Amino acid sequence: MSACGSRGEKSSASGDAGGTTVTIGVDAPLTGPLSALGLGIQHSVELAAKIANDNKEVPGVTFKVKALDDKKSPQEGQQNATALVADKSVLGVVGPLNSGVAQSMQQVFESASLVEVSPANTNPALTQGEKFETEKKRTFKTYFRTATTDAIQGPFAAQYAYTDLGKKTAYLIDDKKTYGVGLVGAFQKEFTKLGGTIKGQDHIDENNLDFSAVVTKAKAAGADVIYYGGEYPQSGPLSDQLKKAGVTAPVFGGDGMYDPEYINKANKNANGDFATSVGAPVESLDSAKKFVADYKAAGYSDPYAAYGGYSYDAAWSIVQAVKAVVADNGGKVPSDARAKVVTAMSKVSFDGVTGKVGFDEYGDAVNKQLTVYTVKDGAWAVAKSGTYAG
């Protein structure tokens, strides 16, 4: 009954005969440099739909997945949002990967009262409005996310650096992009509140690979830790150049740095560096072990990647919301199901792959779990996992 373009579909249509079909939309970059992350999102949602069908999680309802490629472009994302809204069987959407794409999709979903759950967006403004630092205000009531925001990640890093590592002074560097500036700002606020001193701050140009002038300044400042807001294509070479110049302080960054490529690009000079990333390490939770095993058993061609667990939980929260709506309506999908699913989303609560899943009054994940990783012998290792208490 719906045009369905998903590869995992043949297995997911098995469970039910004669029931209603509910489609879960997916929007992510499925081609291009970020496709590894996007395909992981798609397959994890397909897995959630398959398990929901196999277990008959919602009696009388069969879940299908419809995945669209946004090529990490806001325009494509908006077109996909319009297409998903037009398909009446879609009751919820998982995605997108990029915060910039999310901005262009939010209004489309809001107008159609269609639920959107992002597994990966970390920009606080998406849920709490542009002035999230002073007056929080929910802008779109249909937007939810399972990922933790940068407003929590920065302070968590500051606490770890100051309290656990005993670093009293920091030098800040960012790439002048929304993500990097926000992360560094959040770190700085918490670090100075704890009693730490900021020895200086600089910005780099992300197209330039020569950081020597900035490195010399950072070295002269002599801070205990260098906090970087940005992504691994720049922070890897930056760490390399810092260490070569004789800086012994570790480089500390956010989830944009937590990638094996970071270690590659730092030319063996990354040992001892730190990065925070959202959630608990997937391999450490029992619920996650089941997810990993199921994912492997389903035989998808691509790995679940960084956001697989969050995508599964995002899809499962939609399944749970649909379940509540159907139960309220005497076992049938109501005609105004979309609006009812939005209301049901705020009450969803279950133990998911990444821990407790639920949403607060802004649509943010209630799970504030974060993990600090460190580079040990050329690979990322868990340094500390915990929740941010504020």
Place this chain on the structure above:
Amino acid sequence: MHELPQQLANGLILGSLYGLIAIGYTMVYGIVQLINFAHGEIFMTGGFGALTTYLILPPGTGLWLALPLMLLGGVLISVIVAVAAERFAYRPLRGAPKLAPLITAIGLSLALQQVVEQFYPGAKSGRSFPQLPGGPYHIGSVTLQPADIFLFVAAPLCMGALAAFVGKTRTGRGMQATAQDPDTAKLMGINTDRIIVIAFALGAAFAAVAAVGWGLRYGQVSPTMGFLAGLKAFTAAVLGGIGNIYGAMLGGLVLGVAEALATAYIQEIPGMHQLGGGSWANVWAFVLLIVVLLVRPQGLLGERVADRA
């Protein structure tokens, strides 16, 4: 101010890189009045050529031993690419209006980038480049890496060799003659087609040396590395006076030092805090270019037309 010597060194090293690439722009422009926008990508292929040479050498070869071979491999690849570009993309357009070869150059630049990205294994996210052992060396308050030493030696050496070639050899004098007046040079029995090919090849060879220096210093080569480096080198060539080979090197050094000092000290001028730091280095480099061109439209060394090559 205790970081001043280090910042000057940073600027001179970066400037040597710019200067080595800028020579290619300036030589080609001096002879055929073509701004070869694909030169940044020729620089990039030199880097990949050197990396490939290193990869096919038996593993465990000492890098000091491998370095000359890598230079040779890089130069070979970039010269082949440059000569082929001249032969198949630019020569057929020799008589065409100036805009045609310019657009061709931009197209060629994109094509080379895409080809390397698609067909060189692992090039998409950048390949790591072998690192010279030893170092760092401390001279006073200045810390230098082996790669920096390589550039400090290679840049003047290349410059000296080029000056000797252009000034002393028969071919070099032929280049000067072609630069001054191609038609008359042809009448005097100079094979101008050959001179043009040599200009392209020499520029490519220096770009490949720069690419090896780049790889050693930054630890990686990527298909897009030629874009900004090429743009900066072109700026250096204009700053020094396009068409003048000494101007290219001088322009590169001035540009590099200006970037380093702008990053370090603009922030400390009262009221300028927002306009300083690493992200503004490019802006100040281009401000410098505009100011120099307002005062000296021909560039720093632009009037020495006789030395054009």
